[in-house]
Amino acid sequence: MKAQNLLLEIGCEELPASFIKPALDFLKTELSKRLEDAFLKPSEIETFGTPRRLILLAYDIPEVQPDREELLVGPSVKAAFDSEGNPTKAAIGFARSKGVAVEELIKVSNPLGKKGEYVAIKKLVKGKPAKEILALILPQLILSIPFKKSMRWGSKKVRFGRPIRWILAVYGREIVTFEVDGIKSSNISYGHRFLTPNGFEVENVNEFINGLEEKFVVADIEKRKSIILDVSETLAKKVGGELLKDEDLLEEVTNLVEYPYPILGSFDKEFLNLPKEVPIVVMKDHQKFFSVVDNDGNLKNYFIGISNIKPADESVIRKGYEKVLRARLKDALFFFNEDRKKTLEERVPQLNGIVFHEKLGTMFDKTKRLELLAPFVAESTGKGRVKEKVERAALLSKADLLTEMVNEFPELQGTMGKYYALLDGEDESVATAIEEQYFPRFSGDVVARGEVGISLSLSEKIDNLIGFFGVGIRPTGSADPYSLRRNAIGLIQTILENRIHLNLLPVFQKAKEIYEDLGLKLSESAPQEVLEFVKERFKVLLRERGFKIDTIEAILSITDDLYDALLRIEAIETLRKSEEFENVLVTLRRVVNIIPKGFEAVDFEPEGKYETELYEKFLLIKEKLSKLISSKNYREALLLIKELKPFVDAFFENVMVMDKDENVKNRRLSLLKTIANELLSIADFSKIAS
Template sequence: MKALNLLLEIGTEELPASFIEPALQFLKESLYKKLEENYLSPSSIETAGTPKRLIVIAYDVPEVQPDREELLVGPSVKAAFDEEGNPTKAALGFARSKGASVEELIRVENPPGKTGEYVAIKRLVKGKPAAEILSKILPEIITSIPFKKSMRWGTKKLRFARPIRWITAVLGNQTVSFEIDGIKSSNVSYGHRFLSPEPFEVGEPAEFITQLEDRFVVADIEKRKSIIFDGIRTLAASVGGKVLKDEDLLDEVTNLVEYPYPILGSFEEEFLSLPPEVPTVVMKDHQKFFSVVDEEGKLKNYFIGVANIKPVDEVIIRIGYEKVLRARLSDALFFFNEDRKRKLEERVPDLKGIVFHEKLGTMLDKTKRLERLAPAVAERISGDRKKAERAAHICKADLLTEMVNEFTELQGTMGKYYALLDGEDEEVASAIEEHYLPRFSGDRVAETKIGISLSIAEKIDNLIGFIGAGFKPTGSADPFALRRNALGLIQTLIQREVSLSLLPLLSYAYDLYKEQNVELNQNAVEETISFIKDRLKGVLRENGFKPDTVEAVLPVTDDVYDIFLRAKAIDVLRESPEFEEVLITMRRVVNIIPKDFEPVEFTPEGRYEEELFNEFLSVREKLAELLQRKDYKEALLTVKTLKPYVDAFFDNVMVMDKDENVKNRRLSLLKTIADELLKIMDFSKIAI
């Protein structure tokens, strides 16, 4: 059967950079699925895209569907025939609806999706031309692209990220014809808007990317990224520097241009007197420029912008870039000098004018809570209480500075620099920046004891406050970034190896809100712990821990790092025969105990009860020391020494004795052992 290549290109006005790759992924997955469902499976599918176009190419699509036998299932046999075997109205209606006679009905057992005997019709379906099928499925795919934000444009009815300007759809060398909201598909595409704007006819779909490159459009995203990276690296080296590594910026700029042309520019050295993060943020977030640093990582007074055109005279573009950047940096330098006229401490009372949340008070209220919560955390992790309190007192003050008002990305960072200039302790100053960390997935976490303390306090205050006020995330909606707060808390505790019981801190945070007359849900603490553990479950799974391992350790404690260590110990041991012996031993002890059994005071009687109990006392003593050291691997192996005594007990003693007192004594013995050993993990959750 002949196979053809398929091209679909959706030409648009400028798409946001972040929309392009998710849309292409959807196009690839959706097209493959639709082709497969219609018996037109391709050998492979590739995508490409720019801000002006989304492209998907499917290779080796059958020109015609194969002829195939189709089974049409109707009513059950019981419904299709009466007691005498005559066809009922249900059978007659089904046959008539399919253009068949009752004599053509057959009986089938357990057809797809059903159980039992049904009547059906078998028929030969002749394959349709692929172009006919594609004219229906391509519009469905295009109109189903799930952009983060879409709207109707002008008088159009279609909701899309940006207005569609053209649609190119070609199978082999023929146009796949369809229409979407007045836009007809064709075999015509367009090159670069300025360098080659004339329409051109598409040839073979496999050669389309090359056709675009001949017209100054680099549609291959990875190739475009490589051109940018090589270009900016060469330009940075020309002034004795290197590009400040920033994968996110590289990805964003790649999807802002069709024909990248890097241009080197410079700015006045006086702006290097600003904290280095200021020019870097101005260049990245406001101008999409790459920063240049020296070999030691110190910022140089150069930048690299990426134009979307090969200019006749790049000097004109460079001067424009420099003019815009100079204005921004001049503003930043002015803000910096103005901000220095007041110390952070002087600004703290004015935080009463910033609302944290209408139900949770002002930023001053939050500051007062952190002043007590951060020292409580510091005390538990051997940090300095006074420094933690001081850091908490001034950590939000930079929100009132001109610099942060203009460049919100610098909150915390400017607080650190202003604190140092105010003469604050270095660890206190660092904590101001660190308490916002991590800001996003993969970001660094707080490093100093005071920074860790304030970061944890900040996240606990946010979580208990918003969850207690009824703002727990639902579905994909998380307006107060509570998932990010929980994940940030988990990352900090695990990466910094901080063992910390969360329950008393959450309870304390709850009480601090209550003292400020903020009424939170009475179940806020339990709901917050549950919310954090749900996020922790995902983190552990992402780190490669097996589902049953995660389920075994989560209920044991509210200490995140401790849970991580237990999971680690289980996964190290679970492949060994020794661990299997531990599991078997524990299950024999646990499984026989009735769910609601209440133990009684007991004194072991008889050889097997006494031997088991005495060995348990010895094991318990060793376990206490091992658990104190958090040596969970050795603790689990220590349980193994109970095995011969447990086996002897069950082989020689009737636990569920007819004498109620004897039964309760023996169950109480086992319950005492089980309660102690279940402090390590829930053995019943682990699959052998």
Template sequence: MVRDLVFEIGCEEIPAGFLSPALKAMKQLAAGLFREAGLEFSGISTLGTPRRLTLYIADLAEKQADRSESILGPPKKIAFDEDGRPTKAALGFARSHGVSVEELKIKETPRGEYLFLERRIPGKKTPELLLELLPRLVSEIPFPKSMRWGDLSWRFARPIRWLLAIFGREVVPVEIAGLVASNITYGHRFMAPAPIEIGSLVEYVRKLREAYVIVDPAERLAMTLDEIKDRARDVGGQVLEDKDLLEENANLVEYPYAICGQFDETFLELPRAVLITAMAEHQRYFAVINDKGQLMARFIAVNNTRPRNPEALIRGHERVLKARLEDARFFFEEDKKIPLEARVEELKGVSFHEELGSLYEKVVRIKALSAYLAERLAPDKIDLVKRAAWLSKADLMTEMVQEFPSLQGVMGREYALLSGEPPEVAQAIYEHYLPTKAGGELPETIIGAIISLADKADTLCAFFGIGERPSGTADPFGLRRQALGIINTVLKLRLHLSLKDLLGQAFLLLADRLNRSQEEVLEEVMGFIGRRLQGELVSRGFRSDLVEAVTSVSFDDLEDTRQRLLALSSFYERPEFAALSVGFKRVMNIIKKQGELPPLNQALLLEEAEKELHRTFIQVHERVVPLILEKKYDEALAGLLELKEPIDRFFDQVFVMVEEEDIRHNRLALLKAIAELFLMIADLSKIRED
């Protein structure tokens, strides 16, 4: 028999940013705990609002399955005397397990005959297990910050105020944080606060909806979206899309109610990004645009309550926003009084990190590293690169960015233009911060890309160089994002550069700040970027084994790595690839444990099959190497196909590991030369045989 479980943790308002990760973790933890307990179920999901986290398990078994247990006892020769009578050892074993000696059996083992007991252990009933499992689940839900309340030892995101736990229609009286679960939940704090009796999930969702609580996050998000779209249409506009802001608003309320307010049109003279940020970051308001994409003097706010007097609510929001926009206008006007270049000197008073010096010192390094890259990637733009690098962090000293940190780069571009800097310089200041989040916008210009790469390379080398590296989920300096930023920027703009050279140059500029050896840290940072590269390429749809085949050879030139992977992925689909791969794996298997080998001596090639392989290899090598150097990897891989049949004949007709050392080494040297040719593109031995 099976029943459904509904378990709700009712609490004070959980911060919006905590909610989605907590529900995801709750689902994963519950699945693991219930499987570990041997309880079968057909499905598991979570629901939640700021005031509740809810677990739903469908078709949960009413008890654990019964199981058999074999318990090994003493050896037979100790358990019975010469007359077959049980000894103290046998009697003690039986007594300790609550059975008679007659119920024991003899079992043959590799060590001889032993006494053993086989018994059936009935599964525990689910309600009994829930009394232990549910408190454990609650205690393991992770939050960025948790708190204690009252004199309890429990920690949670916010104080727990009630518990609901029903298995079928049976109440599970689980006790957590001094509270005992019941079949009672509560509706909206203001619009329907009365207790509600629940008998099933269907009742739970329906009755809460009637009590102004939309407990399904997906439904609440869709309802929030409908609300803000409707309010924008009411004034002839549309909502400026912002998925993060939409999710945040949906996680702030139990029953979304949107209003549309307005502000003085003179504020539209502020930079667009300033208006949007001032509305979104502090007030969580949505901007409204017209059919031309221009900002309107309107905003939309999402509320958790349907007011009796909507106009009063709107006026309240308008007053709050007006104050914020007045502040923003003041900051903007004050910032314009000082040219951007004049702020660079102020960076000397701002610490980048106590062991890594000031932001000014970082800017000096970024400028030098950017110039190094520009000489290789855009020598005709080196002066613009140096100028943009010099100004790249100056906007951090402006009032606007200190009030709205997310506007770093955005205001740098704005103030650079107002200070008379070239548009290319202004755009590069903005772009060098990109991407600001996973999957975010990347630099479009070569100048912006160069400064972005220099900044990120300096940050990676600096923090790894003082032993500050990510561990587990902790990444306080965003080093994973920095590495992915390098990877995606290089791949987006198809830049050919040596990662080792870039990082090596960054280490030289940091030499007086590091407390670890440059060689050790360079290897560590390269490995760190390599793992991010593999994950990124797999996320783009490439097979993981093909990615490994290419990156295990080299990933120093990221764009070259991508090109080799594209060629290999295409070549992999050809019917003859599998046979060539098998031949290469035979080559690798036989040479991988060999040390240094003498140069190949053609005079020592005795068998016709090895002579043929050598002739074909020389011909293929002459054609393929130039193709590889020209990065024509598709043609190069096609050329390698000519080696397939000679390799097969060689292994069929030639015994490699002969006793004569010079002949054996010569044959191994031939195979090694073939392997090295393949390894200029990829290590085919890494590819799975599907």
């Protein structure tokens, strides 16, 4: 069967950078699905995009749908025929609606989506031309793209990310004719808005992407990214520096231009006296410029901006970039000097004027809570020796919110606190903690590493979680305005990466007590709810690492110490790779599962060969087992438990545990309960799948 390629281009006003990739992903997935449903499956689909266009190329779409036999299902056999086998009105009506005689009806069992016997007809469906099907699919596809925000224009009948200006739709060499809100599809596309703005006719679908490059449009996203990166790195080397790598900025800038042209600029060296994060943030977040650093990572007084045109005179654009950047950096230097007129500690009382949340008080209230919670966390994590420094860091932790610099550049919250604290003469660990309290700030970011910073970082997240859950504010399926999921994940990452042993529930309960001691009543269930919320996030992380869900459940049901839980899970999962040890886990599961819920062991003396041998073996390993568990050596503990397997197996093969004699039954259950209590100090083996 002959096949042709399809080209679809949606031309529009400039889309926000963050809109492009999701839209292209949707187009690719959804077109593939719709064509397959229409029996026109392509061999491959490629997507391309710039701020002004979304492009889709689908290869080898059959020219005509295949002829096919369809099963049209009618009423059930019971409804279609009476007790004597005569067709009812339901059968007659169904046959008439399908244009066949009632005698042509057939019986089918369990047709798709139904159970039982039904009447049906088989009908030959003649395949339609692909062009005809595409004319129906494409306008629906265009209007179904889910943008984060969309707008109406013109007749205001449709919504799209930005106003649509043209639609190019060509199948083979023919136009796929349709209309979207008065815009008719055609074979006309447009080049770069400024460099080659005129329309041009597309004659060859396969040459379209290369043809656009001749019109100063690099439609291939990865190619634009490579151009930006390669040229920018070369420019940085020319001034003895290196490009400060920033994947997020690279991704954004790539989708802000159609024809990337990197330009090297510079700024006055006096601005290097600012904390280096300040110029970097100004360049990245406000101007979309890349920073240049030396071999040691120190900022140089150069930047690279990405123009959307190849200028006739590059210096004109460079001077424009430099002028705007200088103004922003001059403002930043002014803010920095003004902020230095007052210490962080002097600013703390003014935090009463900043609302943290209407239900959770001011930033001053939050500071007071952190002053009480952070030392408790330090003590709970074995870092009691730095309690005084932790308390000092907590006192100063939010003071930089009152600085001009953070007011102008909120991205520098915490970072400016660190620098101002150092300039105030605070201990370096205290200053570093002010910044580290917010770590990790995003996926892939570093976690707090200093002893003081770890305690403050954990406390910051715990206070947020307990407070919001305590007043009934929780994340929903898609909404999490207070970043509580991020707080939970940051809490988990900080604990795991620093190998911290911390029983979470007592700390959560302490956080609740502190809220209430300072006059804010929270729900009684908040600590437990937060614990479950954090554990659910932890389970997701563990599953992503490839751990079995039954192992995860077996451990998290007995401990609130996440790092300890990870050690136990790793030990079990490592040993489970051995079939022999998998059988040991199943045996231990038998011990735990047979004990009735709520049963408590009574004093007993084992009787008979199998009870005695099992109990004696248990006593032989018990003391050593307790020491291994206390030292967190779970692998060796599990290997030691392995020695119980033959005795447990012999016991179950030769002894009736649930004996009719209550005394015998209780003795045997007490023996197993005594062993189970020791086993459950490692894992709830009842949750290990057989």
